[in-house]
Amino acid sequence: MKIKSLIVLFVLTSFYCTSYAKGESKRYSVTGTFNGIETGSISIYGSTIEKTIEIKDGKFFMEGELDEPQFLLLLVSNKAERISGDSRMRIFLDDSDIQVKAGFDKWGSVIAKVTNGKLHAQYEKQLKTFSILDSIGMTKSHRDVARLKGEFEKAELLDKKYLGQGQEFLDILGKTKGWKNSVTFANIMTDNFYSLPLKVAKKVRKKFDKQLESSFYVKKMDKYMAGKINVQVGKKVPDFxxxxxxxxxxxxxxxxxxxILIDFGNYYCHFCVKEVPYVVKMSQKYKDKGLVLLSVSVDSESLVKKDHERLSKYISKHKYDVNRYALSPLSPEENNNTAFSFGIDGYPYILMVNEKGVIVGTDLRSKYLEREIDNYFAKK
Incomplete structure (x- = not known):
C-alpha cells in the first residue's frame, strides 16, 4: 500500500507549457562540452531546425531564433574514431540558454546532462512519469513477433496484456495534471502514437487543449491518426x-x-525481403480465385527499379505464377503522403482488400499473413 501511495503522489505532479504567440520568435542558445571528443561534429534534426555544428577543442555551440519549442535529435560524430555505441543526444529546445555536458558511458554510448532548459527538465520528468509507454511498445512488438511465427495463442494473450497496459496508461494520465497543454507531452505522444491501441490514442488526442492545435506535434499526430482511422478492417481502402x-x-x-494484396516496401528493407516468399506463395495459391498482388515500392526512382527487379527475379527463379503489378507512388515526394494516407509506421506494410474495395486484413506478415488469407478465401 505504501508503494502505491507514492506512485499516486508522483504522478500528481503538474507540468507546464511554454508556447509562443503566432508570428512571434524567441532566441535560444545551446552551449556544451564533450568529454572524449576533441574534434567532431553534431548533426541536428528538429521540426524546423536542421543543421550541423562542429565540436572544437571539446566544445560546441549553437544559437538562433525559435518559432515554437521543439524536440531536437543530435547525432554525434567523432573525427578521431568511430563511436562504438549509441551516438544520439536529445534536447527539448525552448527560449533558454541551455547547457550540455556530454561524454561516453562504459559501453561507448553518448550520454549528456542538460541543464537550464525549462522544457527539457519537464520532458525528462514526463518520460519517467509515462515510462509505461516503453512497456506498451515492447508488448506490441512481442505480440507481432508471435503472430509472425504462427504462435497465435501466445499472440492473443499478449494482445490482452497490450490492451490492459493501454488502459493503465489512461489511468496514469487521469492522475496527472498539466499534460493537456504540454508541448513536450505532445511530442512524446507523437513518438509513441503507433505503439498505442488506436482507441487509447484517440482518447488522449481529444483531451489536448485547443492552444496546442497549431503545434507541429499535434498536427503530425493528426496526420498519423487520420491514416490509422481510415485503414481499418471493414473500411474502404483509401483512394490511391x-x-x-x-x-x-x-x-x-x-x-x-x-x-488485392497491397505490399508496401523498399529496397533496403531487410524485413521486406523476408516477406517475399510468403507474399508470392499466397498470391500464386489464390490467383485462380482472383487475388492480385500490388507491389508498391516506396523509394527513390533508381531504387524502385532495383526493388521490382529483385522481386521479379525471385518469382522467375522459383517459377511462381502470380498476377502482379509493380508500382510506386507518382514521385518520391509522394512517399510520405502515401505513408500518412495508409497509416504506415514501418515497412513492410501489407494489407488485403476485397472485391468491393473494403479492407479485410491489415498488418499482414509471415504466418499471420498466411492464416488470414487462408481464412478469408475459406469463407468465400
Whole structure:
C-alpha cells in the first residue's frame, strides 16, 4: 500500500507549457562540452531546425531564433574514431540558454546532462512519469513477433496484456495534471502514437487543449491518426494513385471486382525481403480465385527499379505464377503522403482488400499473413 501511495503522489505532479504567440520568435542558445571528443561534429534534426555544428577543442555551440519549442535529435560524430555505441543526444529546445555536458558511458554510448532548459527538465520528468509507454511498445512488438511465427495463442494473450497496459496508461494520465497543454507531452505522444491501441490514442488526442492545435506535434499526430482511422478492417481502402515502370497510373477504381494484396516496401528493407516468399506463395495459391498482388515500392526512382527487379527475379527463379503489378507512388515526394494516407509506421506494410474495395486484413506478415488469407478465401 505504501508503494502505491507514492506512485499516486508522483504522478500528481503538474507540468507546464511554454508556447509562443503566432508570428512571434524567441532566441535560444545551446552551449556544451564533450568529454572524449576533441574534434567532431553534431548533426541536428528538429521540426524546423536542421543543421550541423562542429565540436572544437571539446566544445560546441549553437544559437538562433525559435518559432515554437521543439524536440531536437543530435547525432554525434567523432573525427578521431568511430563511436562504438549509441551516438544520439536529445534536447527539448525552448527560449533558454541551455547547457550540455556530454561524454561516453562504459559501453561507448553518448550520454549528456542538460541543464537550464525549462522544457527539457519537464520532458525528462514526463518520460519517467509515462515510462509505461516503453512497456506498451515492447508488448506490441512481442505480440507481432508471435503472430509472425504462427504462435497465435501466445499472440492473443499478449494482445490482452497490450490492451490492459493501454488502459493503465489512461489511468496514469487521469492522475496527472498539466499534460493537456504540454508541448513536450505532445511530442512524446507523437513518438509513441503507433505503439498505442488506436482507441487509447484517440482518447488522449481529444483531451489536448485547443492552444496546442497549431503545434507541429499535434498536427503530425493528426496526420498519423487520420491514416490509422481510415485503414481499418471493414473500411474502404483509401483512394490511391500509383504508377508502373511505363508511367501508367493506376487508382483504386482500376481494381474494382478484384481482391488485392497491397505490399508496401523498399529496397533496403531487410524485413521486406523476408516477406517475399510468403507474399508470392499466397498470391500464386489464390490467383485462380482472383487475388492480385500490388507491389508498391516506396523509394527513390533508381531504387524502385532495383526493388521490382529483385522481386521479379525471385518469382522467375522459383517459377511462381502470380498476377502482379509493380508500382510506386507518382514521385518520391509522394512517399510520405502515401505513408500518412495508409497509416504506415514501418515497412513492410501489407494489407488485403476485397472485391468491393473494403479492407479485410491489415498488418499482414509471415504466418499471420498466411492464416488470414487462408481464412478469408475459406469463407468465400
Amino acid at each position: 494513385k500509383f504508377k508502373d515502370e511505363h508511367g501508367k497510373v493506376y487508382t483504386r477504381d482500376d481494381f474494382k471486382g478484384k481482391t
